[in-house]
Amino acid sequence: MTKTALITGVTGQDGAYLAEFLLKKGYVVHGIKRRASLFNTDRVDHLYQDPHVSNRNFVLHYGDLTDSTNLIRIIQQVQPDEIYNLAAMSHVAVSFETPEYTANADGIGTLRLLEAIRILGLEKKTRFYQASTSELYGLVQETPQKETTPFYPRSPYAVAKLYGYWITVNYREAYGMYACNGILFNHESPIRGETFVTRKITRAVARMALGLQECLYLGNLSALRDWGHARDYVEMQWLMLQQEKPDDFVIATGVQYSVRQFVEFAAAELGIELRWEGEGQNEAGIVAAVLDKDVRVKVGDTIVRVDPRYFRPTEVETLLGDPGKAKEKLGWSPKTSLQELVREMVQADYSAAKRDALVKMAGFQAYDYHE
Numbered sequence: 001m002t003k004t005a006l007i008t009g010v011t012g013q014d015g016a017y018l019a020e021f022l023l024k025k026g027y028v029v030h031g032i033k034r035r036a037s038l039f040n041t042d043r044v045d046h047l048y049q050d051p052h053v054s055n056r057n058f059v060l061h062y063g064d065l066t067d068s069t070n071l072i073r074i075i076q077q078v079q080p081d082e083i084y085n086l087a088a089m090s091h092v093a094v095s096f097e098t099p100e101y102t103a104n105a106d107g108i109g110t111l112r113l114l115e116a117i118r119i120l121g122l123e124k125k126t127r128f129y130q131a132s133t134s135e136l137y138g139l140v141q142e143t144p145q146k147e148t149t150p151f152y153p154r155s156p157y158a159v160a161k162l163y164g165y166w167i168t169v170n171y172r173e174a175y176g177m178y179a180c181n182g183i184l185f186n187h188e189s190p191i192r193g194e195t196f197v198t199r200k201i202t203r204a205v206a207r208m209a210l211g212l213q214e215c216l217y218l219g220n221l222s223a224l225r226d227w228g229h230a231r232d233y234v235e236m237q238w239l240m241l242q243q244e245k246p247d248d249f250v251i252a253t254g255v256q257y258s259v260r261q262f263v264e265f266a267a268a269e270l271g272i273e274l275r276w277e278g279e280g281q282n283e284a285g286i287v288a289a290v291l292d293k294d295v296r297v298k299v300g301d302t303i304v305r306v307d308p309r310y311f312r313p314t315e316v317e318t319l320l321g322d323p324g325k326a327k328e329k330l331g332w333s334p335k336t337s338l339q340e341l342v343r344e345m346v347q348a349d350y351s352a353a354k355r356d357a358l359v360k361m362a363g364f365q366a367y368d369y370h371e
């Protein structure tokens with residue numbers, strides 16, 4: 001029997017990888033995209049099928065997590081076997097600027113989907129995946145973090161996701177729904193949004209190497225993250241919905257690096273030797289210097305500068321996941337090392353930067369990107 005999946009956030013990083021993965025498994029995939037004033041389907045354009053063709057297995061619907069009537073209508077029409085709730089205002093720093101919207105989309109949006117399943121009487125048919133996050137651990141209470149580690153969210157984004165986490169657990173327990181939380185640690189790829197730190201770095205390093213950008217401005221260089229590859233992690237999202245009983249799982253690599261190390265790895269990938277300038281040569285020194293706005297990092301002839309505008313009102317300093325339960329119960333372990341991830345991202349951004357450099361040489365001004 002062909003299965004039908006509905007993906008919210010299909011135009012995002014994970015949505016694109018998951019749609020591709022499910023189509024390869026023979027699913028009919030429906031996705032919800034937002035109306036925007038410009039095309040916003042770049043990441044799934046290669047999966048696009050002309051609406052005039054019959055028997056399409058990839059279908060996009062306009063929708064929004066803040067609109068219950070829209071969600072109910074789409075779910076009624078699609079009758080999905082599986083819903084993957086990946087849509088969210090997913091940028092932690094931006095959530096401090098838009099806290100109410102973030103709560104609405106990321107928190108109440110999850111409730112709207114669960115209620116839609118219930119209103120339509122699909123509790124026994126439709127399985128539900130909630131994109132929960134390591135940001136729930138925030139001010140960490142235990143290292144490494146696992147499924148039983150207490151939460152301490154540190155941003156409007158994380159607080160909204162905390163609601164999403166618990167309402168998913170509650171609907172599972174109250175109504176016997178097959179609903180799961182994947183507590184995913186940071187995962188990246190060449191199609192990661194350009195304002196998340198890894199992509200910002202790989203894109204900048206590539207552009208700096210070709211003389212297209214002079215300076216990379218970053219915030220907290222000492223933050224420690226457990227970074228995996230999005231392609232590996234979407235497989236796990238699917239696996240969670242194929243079990244006999246619903247459960248919650250941490251998905252992580254179990255290895256941690258600092259933002260500063262990520263810069264070094266990315267620069268090394270293009271053969272650029274890093275020279276650190278400023279007061280501190282060690283992590284503690286760097287933090288002190290950062291607060292003095294005085295750290296400069298040379299990448300060849302170009303500079304990485306710390307800009308306090310990228311500091312967050314409350315920061316998550318360290319995250320390190322324990323994927324033991326996923327390994328034991330689902331037989332899952334990540335396939336891609338950080339070094340492989342960095343290589344893939346830098347090479348993809350370097351190819352794109354070479355195209356921009358060519359355009360610039362031909363007389364067009366490529367834009368300088370700092371965000």
Ligand code: NDP
Nearest residue numbers: 009011012013014064065086087088090105131133186187
């Ligand atoms: P992205 O930011 O790349 O994608 C988010 C998607 O949600 C986009 O398709 C976006 O649409 C859509 N979206 C945003 N707001 C709404 C809304 N109000 N209604 C409908 N759609 C909306 O995120 P990722 O793919 O990286 O992450 C997927 C999910 O996993 C998110 O929920 C994120 O919070 C969570 N997560 C991500 C982790 C990571 O490291 N990547 C780790 C842990 C959790 P548009 O394209 O129009 O902006």
Ligand code: GDR
Nearest residue numbers: 090092133134135185186195196197198218219220223310
């Ligand atoms: P995060 O990812 O907040 O962990 O959320 P992000 O890449 O934004 O930040 C990681 C760490 O890097 C520090 N940092 C900077 N971050 C950004 N964006 N820009 C900078 O210039 C910069 N300089 C330093 C940050 O302070 C932070 O400590 C991501 C998102 O995908 C969430 O949706 C998801 O839930 C979590 O990962 C797990």
